Amino acid sequence: MISNREEVTQLILSAKVRKGIKWGKVAELIGLSKEWTTAACLGQMTFDKEQAEKVGDLFELSDEATAWLQVAPYKGSLPTAVPTDPLLYRWYEIVNVYGSTIKELIHEEFGDGIMSAIDFSMDINREEDPKGDRVNVVLSGKFLPYKTY
Amino acid sequence: MISNREEVTQLILSAKVRKGIKWGKVAELIGLSKEWTTAACLGQMTFDKEQAEKVGDLFELSDEATAWLQVAPYKGSLPTAVPTDPLLYRWYEIVNVYGSTIKELIHEEFGDGIMSAIDFSMDINREEDPKGDRVNVVLSGKFLPYKTY
Amino acid sequence: MISNREEVTQLILSAKVRKGIKWGKVAELIGLSKEWTTAACLGQMTFDKEQAEKVGDLFELSDEATAWLQVAPYKGSLPTAVPTDPLLYRWYEIVNVYGSTIKELIHEEFGDGIMSAIDFSMDINREEDPKGDRVNVVLSGKFLPYKTY
Amino acid sequence: MISNREEVTQLILSAKVRKGIKWGKVAELIGLSKEWTTAACLGQMTFDKEQAEKVGDLFELSDEATAWLQVAPYKGSLPTAVPTDPLLYRWYEIVNVYGSTIKELIHEEFGDGIMSAIDFSMDINREEDPKGDRVNVVLSGKFLPYKTY
Amino acid sequence: MISNREEVTQLILSAKVRKGIKWGKVAELIGLSKEWTTAACLGQMTFDKEQAEKVGDLFELSDEATAWLQVAPYKGSLPTAVPTDPLLYRWYEIVNVYGSTIKELIHEEFGDGIMSAIDFSMDINREEDPKGDRVNVVLSGKFLPYKTY
Amino acid sequence: MISNREEVTQLILSAKVRKGIKWGKVAELIGLSKEWTTAACLGQMTFDKEQAEKVGDLFELSDEATAWLQVAPYKGSLPTAVPTDPLLYRWYEIVNVYGSTIKELIHEEFGDGIMSAIDFSMDINREEDPKGDRVNVVLSGKFLPYKTY
Amino acid sequence: MISNREEVTQLILSAKVRKGIKWGKVAELIGLSKEWTTAACLGQMTFDKEQAEKVGDLFELSDEATAWLQVAPYKGSLPTAVPTDPLLYRWYEIVNVYGSTIKELIHEEFGDGIMSAIDFSMDINREEDPKGDRVNVVLSGKFLPYKTY
Amino acid sequence: MISNREEVTQLILSAKVRKGIKWGKVAELIGLSKEWTTAACLGQMTFDKEQAEKVGDLFELSDEATAWLQVAPYKGSLPTAVPTDPLLYRWYEIVNVYGSTIKELIHEEFGDGIMSAIDFSMDINREEDPKGDRVNVVLSGKFLPYKTY
Amino acid sequence: MISNREEVTQLILSAKVRKGIKWGKVAELIGLSKEWTTAACLGQMTFDKEQAEKVGDLFELSDEATAWLQVAPYKGSLPTAVPTDPLLYRWYEIVNVYGSTIKELIHEEFGDGIMSAIDFSMDINREEDPKGDRVNVVLSGKFLPYKTY
Amino acid sequence: MISNREEVTQLILSAKVRKGIKWGKVAELIGLSKEWTTAACLGQMTFDKEQAEKVGDLFELSDEATAWLQVAPYKGSLPTAVPTDPLLYRWYEIVNVYGSTIKELIHEEFGDGIMSAIDFSMDINREEDPKGDRVNVVLSGKFLPYKTY
Structure with a gap:
């Protein structure tokens, strides 16, 4: 079962x-x-x-x-609110350190609203670099403005 | 003071x-x-x-x-471990929902190690789209392998 | 200042x-x-x-x-993750008790995705009732499906 | 057992x-x-x-x-105080972002008291919309005033 | 101000x-x-x-x-979720130790529902006792049954 | 075992x-x-x-x-510090909302000290009421004064 | 003020x-x-x-x-639930490491109940010792048995 | 296994x-x-x-x-940071209420440093008392001064 | 499995x-x-x-x-964010007490950046000492500067 | 003041x-x-x-x-239990990732006990390295064995 x-x-x-x-x-x-x-x-x-x-x-x-596999799952793949795994922590750290920057720049460009995490895609690739290869990640999310009503 | x-x-x-x-x-x-x-x-x-x-x-x-401004600051720009602001939460959610995926794919491509958040750059841009403009973000971080010793 | x-x-x-x-x-x-x-x-x-x-x-x-007033604010209006105020706690309780129900029924009707909290409106009204007036709240949020890519 | x-x-x-x-x-x-x-x-x-x-x-x-099934259960359907699932988080976010608004407007209309989560019903429906269907939710809870004694 | x-x-x-x-x-x-x-x-x-x-x-x-004084306040009088003050902690302890008992006995007598904390009164008195006076507290809250709909 | x-x-x-x-x-x-x-x-x-x-x-x-059954147990009957079950939460809410009141009134009557949760009894009964029956709870705990030494 | x-x-x-x-x-x-x-x-x-x-x-x-100074204070002298100060942490550690031992031995000697922290005194002294002086602490608390009723 | x-x-x-x-x-x-x-x-x-x-x-x-039994264990005998069991909570409360006092008095007598929880012994005994027997606990820990270097 | x-x-x-x-x-x-x-x-x-x-x-x-054994693991070897084990807690305490010192001194010597925990090695040895042997630990991590871009 | x-x-x-x-x-x-x-x-x-x-x-x-400056301070230099600053987090990560290793190796060499954080010194230096300078840290703490009594 x-x-x-x-x-x-x-x-x-x-x-x-x-x-x-x-x-x-x-x-x-x-x-x-x-x-x-x-x-x-x-x-x-x-x-x-x-x-x-x-x-x-x-x-x-x-x-x-x-x-x-065909049932919408209860999502969330981290065992703790702050991840302990070093690879994942670095991503959390990016949100933590650059969070206020991301917020300021998206609002400066788009006004109040969010970048969707649902109408969203991610592309992870190797970026060759003589000083050591890099992880290159492209995130694309639709901008959703708050509307007045 | x-x-x-x-x-x-x-x-x-x-x-x-x-x-x-x-x-x-x-x-x-x-x-x-x-x-x-x-x-x-x-x-x-x-x-x-x-x-x-x-x-x-x-x-x-x-x-x-x-x-x-010339003193290395105590970093971290979020007031709580899980951000309450919707724009920032979506980023936290991306780490939460896609975290295990990111971990699997970086390890599949590079082996054990991390994507640096220090030797790192970020580029945020508007991506025009007839169905609604998108936020396009490119993250580039050096891959740092765990070494044996 | x-x-x-x-x-x-x-x-x-x-x-x-x-x-x-x-x-x-x-x-x-x-x-x-x-x-x-x-x-x-x-x-x-x-x-x-x-x-x-x-x-x-x-x-x-x-x-x-x-x-x-014209600057996009850092959002989140509750001082603690679980609100202590009884009126607000009842709303948190509704999410807590009915949360799995809401998830099941929206997925049954719409498939995998979310109800937007951005493209969203709320209407709070008095509903007269001889057994005691009721608070009637209508929430309307666009359904955003997860897409494959 | x-x-x-x-x-x-x-x-x-x-x-x-x-x-x-x-x-x-x-x-x-x-x-x-x-x-x-x-x-x-x-x-x-x-x-x-x-x-x-x-x-x-x-x-x-x-x-x-x-x-x-006939025994009153220990209620609460979320595994964490702040839900990680995106669909459920949006509901938590509504309480977080609109919480102070809900409190102000219910008190402005009804005075001090709460909207019951016990003498309560919920109705979730699809609201057709050419710009994308919406989730329409009606919440109805009896207003319970605090009494002096 | x-x-x-x-x-x-x-x-x-x-x-x-x-x-x-x-x-x-x-x-x-x-x-x-x-x-x-x-x-x-x-x-x-x-x-x-x-x-x-x-x-x-x-x-x-x-x-x-x-x-x-005439504005409905944001309620909650404890500085931490678990009170540190010994007098208040004893009350929290009563809820903690006797909580499952309270739940079982109210459901055995009344069925599924709650004891209201809104339609509620409390009376605190000295109960004289030769072995040492006691604090006597009477709590009275309306029983609110969950209803089917 | x-x-x-x-x-x-x-x-x-x-x-x-x-x-x-x-x-x-x-x-x-x-x-x-x-x-x-x-x-x-x-x-x-x-x-x-x-x-x-x-x-x-x-x-x-x-x-x-x-x-x-004859061994002193590790006590505490709630799975989380703040109970999620609505019936139990109402009791926690009473401590939260009325906590400072309880503290002030017991100290006003008895001076500094606590109401014992050990030399303690509780009595839960139905209180019939035409407007809806009530849960009536009597708590009796010995007052224990702090002593100087 | x-x-x-x-x-x-x-x-x-x-x-x-x-x-x-x-x-x-x-x-x-x-x-x-x-x-x-x-x-x-x-x-x-x-x-x-x-x-x-x-x-x-x-x-x-x-x-x-x-x-x-004559008002019963809100007690609790530590800024966090787990103290960060090393001297105080050692006391917390004693409770943490020896906690189950203390519980077993008091119950073995006295049965079910507690050692009072109200009818309680503490005496802290220097204990001279050629291998390095020691802190000697005597705690004395009345045993309070749980009673049946 | x-x-x-x-x-x-x-x-x-x-x-x-x-x-x-x-x-x-x-x-x-x-x-x-x-x-x-x-x-x-x-x-x-x-x-x-x-x-x-x-x-x-x-x-x-x-x-x-x-x-x-011969392997150094991962120590810590309490299931939660703040113990829910009343006997153990009283010990935690002693640290919480008397913590700042203990710190002040040890520093006044010994200067900056700690009372060891490793070079440490504890003795728990019954102290007969006509007003009710008491739990008498003697804690003895070596004083370890912070050294300059 | x-x-x-x-x-x-x-x-x-x-x-x-x-x-x-x-x-x-x-x-x-x-x-x-x-x-x-x-x-x-x-x-x-x-x-x-x-x-x-x-x-x-x-x-x-x-x-x-x-x-x-050949799969990159989800890292993190402590069961709680603050370790309860005394040996491990001492290490956490070093970070807690000396943390601001470490940060100041590394920045004074190297400028803004971090000491890598990935390009990192550790060497733990016994250091004989007539006053009691010591644990000697050498940590070596590459300094990674934040770069401007 | x-x-x-x-x-x-x-x-x-x-x-x-x-x-x-x-x-x-x-x-x-x-x-x-x-x-x-x-x-x-x-x-x-x-x-x-x-x-x-x-x-x-x-x-x-x-x-x-x-x-x-001459009063023993309440120690602890981090604003949160898990540090948000990247430099300090790396130290916390070392404890988190290598914690069980440190514990095993110290016990294997010394038996049950701890490495003192009081009778302790630290030395932070630049270690020149053609592949990028390294931070070299030597920690030295007295081993304190648990004693039987």
Whole structure:
């Protein structure tokens, strides 16, 4: 019996290590970006039926687990409010250190409102650099203005 | 008497509203990106003497306040661990929802290590889009591998 | 010297009690809903120049305070993550008790996504009832689906 | 052995995915609103004997699980004080951003007191809109005044 | 300038110590229980105009402070979520230790619902006892059942 | 193997629902108040041997579980510092809203000290009322003065 | 204007450093132990009129401040739930590391109940030791048994 | 498989209740104080091989469990930062209320430094008293001065 | 099925106690420092294939567990934000007490930037001393300056 | 009036920036290490009379402020339990990531006990390195074993 999506994420992670599957391969299999696909496998996005079946086959999931892949999950992938993992903490630190800057510059350009985290995409790539390669990340989110009413 | 950098940030913000200064203009004045300049004005980066004097003149700061601009500040620009402001929360949410994805994909590409938040730059721009303009953000951080010893 | 919008909110609240102003009257003055107007006075929304001047006149604010009304504020109106005030706690309780229900029903109807809190309006009214009048609140938020990419 | 209502909620959720049951159907079965019914299935409300038996049959629960459906549960459906799930966070944000507004307007109309979260109902519907459909939610709670004594 | 009710509470407490006023006397003055009166003076209840003026006179408050006494306050009288003061902690401990008992017994007697903290009164008295006097407290709150809809 | 009292509480709660036992009946069985008896069953008080055996027989506990009933438990019956359950929250709210009042009035009557939560009893009853029945609770705790030394 | 006891504690500490007063001398002055006297000066105990006047004279307090010394204070002398100061942390650590031991041994000797922190005294002394002097602390608190009712 | 000391503590506690062993007896068995012995059994101190074997025999532990008794444990015996159990809370309260007093008096006598919680012993005894027996606790910790360098 | 690295850490710790393996021996086996090796065994660093196989053999891990040793782990080895274990707390205390000093001195020597915790090594040794041996720890981290852009 | 050491720290920091004083110079002035001297200036250590006077002269402190330098301060130099400043966070991260390793290795070498943070010294230096200079830190703390009693 499976009673939440988190258990399916555990099954996927376990199979991934056991079988040596790469996220890039999963993305190719379903024809979407590696970012969205990984997020979905990790229980942050919802697969449609066809995608779920491909993923279920790849990771050898039961029908029940495959059904859970099509249910909108309870999102949030960090075990604590402030992440302890150094890679993730650096991202939290960027928000913490540059947060007021981001707020000022978006408001200066767009006025009051937000950058959507729903109508949103992310692209993570290697940027070759002789002084040491860099991680290059492009975030694109629709600007949503607060409206008066 | 000024006893911390935070007080200077307050002076800058107050002068900015009173005099209607734009961050873009401050950046032009010191010849650096608007992102770094704004972060520095908001007490997250350190100005050198020449930059501090230009900024001090613009915001009509005292010599004492201008001296503080050259002191490495206690960083962190959010009043709470989880930000309450909707614009900033969306960034925190991106880290929360996509955190495990970011971790998996950077490790898949680069191995164990982090994306630096120190040897780091950020570029925020408007991306025109007929369905509504988007905020486009490019983050670039050097990959730092964990080494064995 | 005013260094944040919160100080202006304090000035408005002080003048409101001293002069006996009603929120409904402020809303009439600027021709918008009482909900948006009150939120803006309390430092959660941004006035444009004309609105700010009307509000500034009514509450007898200085030019500097009036300038701050036009700056996008750092939002969040509760002093603690879980509100201690009984009226506000009941709203937090509704989210806490009905939260999983709200999530299930919106996903059942719309699929994965959220109800926007930005493209959003709220209308609070008295609902007469012989067994005791009721507070009737209508919330309307655009549904924003997660997209694949 | 079942020792709390939460375990029964897990059984219901598991059966729901496995058998593809819709909340709307459960509501029809017991003749109440989809909001109350879903809340009750998720362990936030208490079924009477007849309702419990219908629900138990539908989800193929044991007699022991069905008995638990008739016990007043320990309520609260969020795993953390500030929800991490984006859909639920937007609701928390509404309380956070509009909280002081809600408090001011209810007191302006009704005087000191609260909007009940017990003598309360909620109605969630799709509001069609050419610019994108909206989630329309009506909350109705009895006003309870503080009394002097 | 007074910008919140809390400041008025400080003025009342200061005057009380300076002038040696007893809460019992304040209650007599306005003709209500000492419990409600003290709560109102401490910024947890709202005075009407006549009561506010009597209280204002007694504590020699300004007209502005007296006006604030008639505004519904942001309630909550403890500086931390778990009180550090031993007298108050014992009350928190009662809720903590006996909480599950209270919940079981009220539900056994009344079914699912709550004991109101709004339609509520409290009476604190000395109970003489040869083994040492006791504090006797009677709490009376209307039972509010959850309703189906 | 049972390694803490909490497990025995789970066994009791499970048996209670399965067998439909009322707390009032348990209290009658051991000849004490329903309040103390329930608290003891829920792992907040300690049974003596005779009481433990009666309770063990009623709930069909093993000898090991019955032995645990006679061990002073680690007390505290709430899963979080601020309870999420609405019935329990109302009690926490009473302490929060009326806390400063309770402190002032007990000190005004008794001087510095506390109301004991150990030499303490509680009595919960239905108070019939044509406007809706009320929960009537009497708390009685010995006053313990701070002594000089 | 003084609005809480904490401000008087600040006045006492300031005068103590300025005038080089020792706690032992204050204790002699009012004829009580140095432990109780220091706690009272630091706002944790309540002086009677005669004691307050002696203390007020010594620290050159105003009449208003002296009046506050006779008011039962809001107790709790640590700025955070877990103390950061190393001396105080060691005491917290003793409770943390030896807590379960203390609980087991007091219950083994006395049965269920507590060691009072109200009917309590403390005596702190130097214990000479050739391997380095020791701090010797004697705590004495009345045992208060839980009673059945 | 045992993977931490905590599991062994559970085994000891379970055997203790099942077999009715007293801590005083365990202390006699290994020839040390009841305080140290209990702390060690509860996973806060480390047994040497001989002690571990005696304890293992008494509680009928496996060889693996006995091996764990000789491993320095991760210490800390309270489930929450502020203990909910009334007996333990009173100790926390002593630190909270008397903390600033303890700090002042140790510094007045010894200068800057701490009372060691490592080179430390504790002795808990019954102090007979006609007004009710008392718990008498002697704490002895080496004073460790901060040194300049 | 293994679904996270933490489970493998548990397997290693269990085998270590059962078989009496020393960390120093593991370090010798893979030819790296005892500090890095221990951190890697405890799930904070990533082994390469050859190292993982040696470690897997030594601790008799399954192939699946050995595969997990080569996956970059979710780092962070403390169960709480402030460690309760006395040895670890002392390290946290050093950061807490000396934190502002460390920040001032590194900035005075190097300017604004950080000491890397990634390009970092640690060496822990016994420093013999007639007054009692000392723990000598050398930390070496690359200085990373903030750059302007 | 100065009522705590923190205010003196603010005075020192303000004078330091205004007058351009280096910590190294302060250390020379009083003839101790730069680490201890900085910690003492920042309110974490206690100066003796002679040191305090030299420091007071340098920073042009009043006699009252100079007197406070000789009072053992309430220690702890971080504003939050988890530091937000990137330089300090890296130190916290070292404790977090390497904490279990430090614990294992110190226990393996020394047995159960701690590394003292009181009988402790720290030495921070620049370590020249062609790949980028490094921060080299030596920590030396006396090992304090837990003793049986």
